[in-house]
Amino acid sequence: MKNNSIYKILILASLPFLLVSCFAAKDYERPQVVNEANYRTENLPQDTLSIATLSWKDLFTDPLLQGYIEEGLKNNMDIRVALQQIRIAEAYVKQGKAGYFPSLSGNAKYTHQELPAQNQFGNISSISQYELSASLSWEADIWGKIRSNERAFQASYLQTVAAHQAVKSRLIANIASVYYQLLALDEQIRVTEETIETRSKGLETTQALKEAGNVTEVGVKQTEAQLYTAQGILIDLKNQARLLENTMSILLGSAPHEITRGSLENQDIEIPLKTGIPSQLLRNRPDVMAAEYSLMNAFELTNAARASFYPSLTLSATGGFQNIEIDKLFNANSLFATIIGGLTQPIFNKRQIRTQYEVSQAQQEQAYLDFRLAVITASKEVSDALYNYQSATEKIEVNQKEFEAYNLATGYSEELLDNGYANYLEVLNAQENALNSSLNLINTKNNQLQAIVDLYEALGGGWR
Numbered sequence: 001m002k003n004n005s006i007y008k009i010l011i012l013a014s015l016p017f018l019l020v021s022c023f024a025a026k027d028y029e030r031p032q033v034v035n036e037a038n039y040r041t042e043n044l045p046q047d048t049l050s051i052a053t054l055s056w057k058d059l060f061t062d063p064l065l066q067g068y069i070e071e072g073l074k075n076n077m078d079i080r081v082a083l084q085q086i087r088i089a090e091a092y093v094k095q096g097k098a099g100y101f102p103s104l105s106g107n108a109k110y111t112h113q114e115l116p117a118q119n120q121f122g123n124i125s126s127i128s129q130y131e132l133s134a135s136l137s138w139e140a141d142i143w144g145k146i147r148s149n150e151r152a153f154q155a156s157y158l159q160t161v162a163a164h165q166a167v168k169s170r171l172i173a174n175i176a177s178v179y180y181q182l183l184a185l186d187e188q189i190r191v192t193e194e195t196i197e198t199r200s201k202g203l204e205t206t207q208a209l210k211e212a213g214n215v216t217e218v219g220v221k222q223t224e225a226q227l228y229t230a231q232g233i234l235i236d237l238k239n240q241a242r243l244l245e246n247t248m249s250i251l252l253g254s255a256p257h258e259i260t261r262g263s264l265e266n267q268d269i270e271i272p273l274k275t276g277i278p279s280q281l282l283r284n285r286p287d288v289m290a291a292e293y294s295l296m297n298a299f300e301l302t303n304a305a306r307a308s309f310y311p312s313l314t315l316s317a318t319g320g321f322q323n324i325e326i327d328k329l330f331n332a333n334s335l336f337a338t339i340i341g342g343l344t345q346p347i348f349n350k351r352q353i354r355t356q357y358e359v360s361q362a363q364q365e366q367a368y369l370d371f372r373l374a375v376i377t378a379s380k381e382v383s384d385a386l387y388n389y390q391s392a393t394e395k396i397e398v399n400q401k402e403f404e405a406y407n408l409a410t411g412y413s414e415e416l417l418d419n420g421y422a423n424y425l426e427v428l429n430a431q432e433n434a435l436n437s438s439l440n441l442i443n444t445k446n447n448q449l450q451a452i453v454d455l456y457e458a459l460g461g462g463w464r
Contacts, residue, residue, distance in 0.1 A: 025144030025303040028151075028296050033372045039278060040383045050276030052284040052459035056172050059271060059456060064262055065179050068252060072175050075253030079171060082164035089157035096153035099146040102138035107131070107320070130329050133320025133336075140314075145307035152300035159293035165286035165463035171251065173457035177450055178248045183264040184446035185241045191438050192234045199227040199431070222428055230435065264445060269452050273389065275459060281378045284460030291367075291374035298360070298367040305360040308353045311345040378458065385455035392448035399441040406434040 051059065057066055073079060109131040115124060141147055206223040209215040246256040281288050319337035323329045346353055410430040456462065 025148045025300075025307065028299050030292070031295075031368060031371065033375050038379050038383070039275060039386060048276050048280060049274040050280055050284065050459055050461075051271060051274055051456055052276065052280070052461040053464065054271065054461060055464060056176075056456075056462050059269065059452075059461070060176055061269075062179075062262055062267060064260060065176060068179060068248070068259075069172055069175050072171055072252045073168065076171050076251060077253055078167050079164070080253075082160070082167045085160045086157070086164055089153075089160040092153045093150075093157045096150035099150055100141065102136050105135050107133045107135065109133075127324060129322065129324050130326045131320060131322045132329065133318060133322070135316065135318045137314060137316040139312055142313055143307035143310045145304045145312075148300045148303035148307065152297045152304065155293045155296035155300060159290045159297065162286045162290035162293060166290060169286055169457055169460065169462035172462040173453050175248065175251050176453045178244055178251065179259075179261060180264075180267065180446055180449040180453070182241060182244050182248070182259060182261050183267060184442050185237055185244065186261065187264045187442045188439050189234065189237045189241065191435070191442070192230055192237060195431075195435050196227065196230045196234060199223070199230055202431075203227055219425070222425065226428055226432060229432075233435075233439075264442065267449060269449070273452065273455060275382060275386070275455070278379055278382075281375065281382075281460060285374075285378045285458075286460060286463055288371075288374045288378050288460070291371040295364070295367040295371045298364040302357070302360040302364050305353070305357040308346070308356065311343040313341075313343055315339075315341045378460075381458035382455065385451050385458050389448060389451035389455060392444055392451055395444045396441070396448060399437065399444050403434070403437040403441050406430060406437045410434045 056069060060066060060069065111129040111131070113127045113129075115126055139146070203220070203223045206215055206220050210217065210220050245259045248259050249256045276284075282292070283289065317337070317339045319335075321329050321331075321334040322336055323331065323334040328334060410427070410433075413427045413430045416426075
């Protein structure tokens with residue numbers, strides 16, 4: 001009989017550990033969504049070298065641009081908001097770590113009671129009672145609920161850190177992009193101003209040719225209209241430059257002001273544009289990392305919600321002093337203490353636990369889909385940037401030849417006009433085509449720089 005009792009006690013004692021092994025919180029495992037990442041390029045990467053690991057100072061070597069990036073990282077509003085989000089998450093992480101500790105509360109209470117005429121205390125008509133006590137409670141983390149909440153808070157914190165890194169990466173790319181657009185506009189403004197000066201002289205020449213009888217009034221008016229067209233283009237270009245300066249000012253965290261800048265011809269990025277392998281997006285792209293941390297957070301919250309179905313083991317203790325006379329409150333006879341230990345199993349609670357668990361499962365699935373979308377979107381952005389860079393590089397050569405051809409055509413038509421072998425309409429067409437070709441060439445050079453910026457951001461560069 002004695003041995004049977006011992007066996008029963010051992011079985012009952014081991015039962016919680018057997019249950020824990022069956023229902024303990026699961027460990028997170030990364031989904032295989034990385035296999036969906038694809039750069040869709042014929043030049044498959046053979047190594048893990050990537051420009052994403054380069055500092056932005058190594059890629060953007062223009063001293064003025066570097067200064068603007070440093071200023072933006074210091075003063076940009078989005079960066080400062082992201083830092084505050086990190087501080088909020090840090091506070092929750094500290095709360096999660098404190099979940100293993102017991103909670104302690106103090107209580108000071110005064111109770112006054114008026115008694116009826118006939119009572120058990122004789123002639124006493126009222127009683128005053130004084131109490132000074134403390135309560136201690138602690139819950140054992142049998143099912144990993146506290147641990148899961150702690151991990152959820154940690155994942156949420158890492159998500160805010162990754163979100164800050166994503167803001168930083170995006171800010172650097174935006175500053176570089178706007179800066180290069182300003183340089184392109186400056187170059188287009190220069191070309192357009194030179195064209196206006198040339199056309200102004202051409203208008204004088206046309207008027208002289210009309211007086212000599214070599215050109216009609218139609219030729220004069222067409223030359224005049226061409227001049228106005230160039231002046232209209234110049235107005236639009238200067239307006240775009242002012243608006244971009246305002247955009248740059250906001251990125252720098254300051255009021256709109258003039259942006260000092262260099263020249264487009266000095267922007268040479270000679271670093272090999274290595275992309276690495278698609279799986280590196282998981283540790284280089286901050287937004288992808290943030291999406292995975294969000295999934296980890298949802299996973300751990302699902303663990304915690306599942307643990308709510310099982311009984312919780314709590315220990316509580318209350319002790320202190322209680323007396324009807326305040327001067328005897330701290331007397332040894334006033335001392336009291338209570339210790340309670342027990343298991344609490346939820347049975348009916350208006351379906352709150354079931355609802356919380358179902359909601360957490362749906363939110364976990366949402367987080368998984370967001371993570372998957374982040375990965376395939378990142379690979380799509382890398383692919384886009386690669387194609388844009390390749391296209392712009394090839395187009396620069398074509399546009400350069402086009403410009404040279406139109407420029408020569410303009411010179412030849414002017415010589416033919418001077419010798420009476422061409423009409424002035426041919427000269428006007430050649431000049432207009434030369435201007436458009438020049439502006440297009442500048443746009444293509446800017447597109448090449450923009451593609452490099454986009455590729456750097458798409459690969460996850462800038463935040464290191």
